[in-house]
Amino acid sequence: MTKSKVTINQLFAKKQAGEKLAMLTCYDYSSALIMSQSEVELILVGDSAAMVMHGENSTLPIDTQTMAQHVRAVSKGAPNKFIIGDMPFLSYRKSLDENMQAVELLMKAGAHAIKLEGVAGNETLIKHIVESGIPVMGHLGLTPQSVNQFGGFKVQGKSADDQARIIEEAKTLESLGCFSVVLECVPDELTQELVKHTNMITIGIGAGAAVDGQVLVLQDMLGYSSTFSPKFLRRYLNTEQLFLNAFNAYVKDVKEKKYPDESEQY
Numbered sequence: 001m002t003k004s005k006v007t008i009n010q011l012f013a014k015k016q017a018g019e020k021l022a023m024l025t026c027y028d029y030s031s032a033l034i035m036s037q038s039e040v041e042l043i044l045v046g047d048s049a050a051m052v053m054h055g056e057n058s059t060l061p062i063d064t065q066t067m068a069q070h071v072r073a074v075s076k077g078a079p080n081k082f083i084i085g086d087m088p089f090l091s092y093r094k095s096l097d098e099n100m101q102a103v104e105l106l107m108k109a110g111a112h113a114i115k116l117e118g119v120a121g122n123e124t125l126i127k128h129i130v131e132s133g134i135p136v137m138g139h140l141g142l143t144p145q146s147v148n149q150f151g152g153f154k155v156q157g158k159s160a161d162d163q164a165r166i167i168e169e170a171k172t173l174e175s176l177g178c179f180s181v182v183l184e185c186v187p188d189e190l191t192q193e194l195v196k197h198t199n200m201i202t203i204g205i206g207a208g209a210a211v212d213g214q215v216l217v218l219q220d221m222l223g224y225s226s227t228f229s230p231k232f233l234r235r236y237l238n239t240e241q242l243f244l245n246a247f248n249a250y251v252k253d254v255k256e257k258k259y260p261d262e263s264e265q266y
């Protein structure tokens with residue numbers, strides 16, 4: 001059964017009512033079809049697709065066309081969810097015209113909002129996107145597109161200076177019109193302070209419990225890999241083992257000539 005459509009107004013109403021929001025990433029039609037029947041409110045078609053769908057070791061290699069294809073597939077499977085299209089590395093660091101072409105591709109593929117990382121240098125673009133009627137989600141803390149500057153996927157905002165900077169960045173995002181911000185891998189004490197200074201919908205991943213909602217990468221929370229184990233990750237399924245069991249049961253049936261049986265033939 002398809003649930004009714006999630007709107008930005010409902011998201012703010014839930015925040016106001018103190019109801020936590022649940023966001024997951026999703027990249028493909030089949031998963032989106034299942035997610036559409038769940039209580040998940042927001043779907044992020046994240047550039048983490050580069051890593052979990054395409055096997056890259058960072059989010060940098062994915063381009064806007066590929067992201068738009070993922071957004072299109074997800075929007076066909078889960079049109080009832082609030083879908084955020086992630087702007088890939090450098091796609092929003094060009095001329096305003098080129099940046100807006102990237103935004104247009106994601107929105108016309110079916111996104112209801114876009115997300116981009118960081119603040120410095122993005123101010124004019126964020127304002128322009130918001131003034132074009134498009135909700136913008138920011139992303140602060142561990143912004144994976146800056147992995148080479150950070151020297152790895154490391155917790156951010158540990159020092160008092162960094163914490164003060166990140167809080168200022170959040171205030172700037174709000175003043176530019178962002179409706180929401182993702183906080184990634186920052187200490188809980190920073191999150192607790194930051195949420196006091198913003199009316200944006202705060203969504204965390206490895207950012208503690210003080211945020212309005214949480215996001216996890218689908219493949220991580222479904223346990224596709226037993227080796228990727230950041231502290232914040234809770235696995236809700238052991239997909240790796242379930243898949244292996246199914247693959248091996250199938251192989252056994254084929255080898256033992258048990259599949260197909262008579263009822264499975266024409």
Ligand code: KIV
Pocket residue numbers: 025044045046047048049086182184205215217
């Ligand atoms: O691309 C992504 O999956 C993300 C989340 C980790 C927030 O940006």
